[in-house]
Amino acid sequence: MKIATYNVNGVNGRLPVLLRWLSESQPDVACLQELKAPSEKFPEQAIFEAGYAAVWHGQKSWNGVAILAKKKYALTEVGRGLPGDPEDEQSRYIQAKVNGILIVCLYLPNGNPAPGPKFDYKMEWFKRLNTKAKSLIKLKTPVILTGDYNVVPTELDAYKPERWVNDAVFFPEPRAAYRRLLKQGWVDAIRQLHPDEKIFTYWDYFRNAFNRDAGIRMDHFLLSPHFKDRLKCAEVDRHVRGWEKTSDHAPVWIEISEK
């Protein structure tokens, strides 16, 4: 079973890219972030015609997350919105059950400029995520926490770490929070299979960053211990970042075997 995550950076503005990638990659499940569209403007029809059912949580202009699954699967949403702050209106979290797996699709706040209120929001959100994750990992159900974490976990995950030291994605606090999350028992799928490789999932639009491979790794797959012997493959669809009118992120995917 192939499961992917992709920060699309505008689900309508980049619909041709999304459809091209779905058609080529054929993931069984795809988690999308940064829809940048209200729920009523989600391109449900086009995605259905591409072979996918979907659940989504949109928001006007910003954020927005969705989970797609091939029609042969039963896709059931089992919650949206990260608990812990009733004031938080941003659409950054949705979870669904597919093929006996609990899939969590998240878009962690970026946090720039840092320090500041946006960085504080990021850290509060991260804290709430870790609280939620702690209860999820106790479940009997296998769980996948995937999406755009807006965190560069280690120096190996940036082409030039010193260039990112003043950026919220590389600040010590979110990196520490990510380490605390892993300590609960989650496995970073890319690092599990590629412990020493420089692997990026994001290249900015400036300075020809993609062609220079000046990227960072911020989109992650975290697996509950149930997947210990089931993880077969974890890769980045790097070439998608080279397409016309593409997102600044590339899709990431894993292949897992049936139990």
Next chain:
DNA sequence: ATGGCATTTAAAAAATGA
């Protein structure tokens, strides 16, 4: 050290991203 690009909203320029 700055600015480089690209989106959405809405009708020009601002906000956001990372």
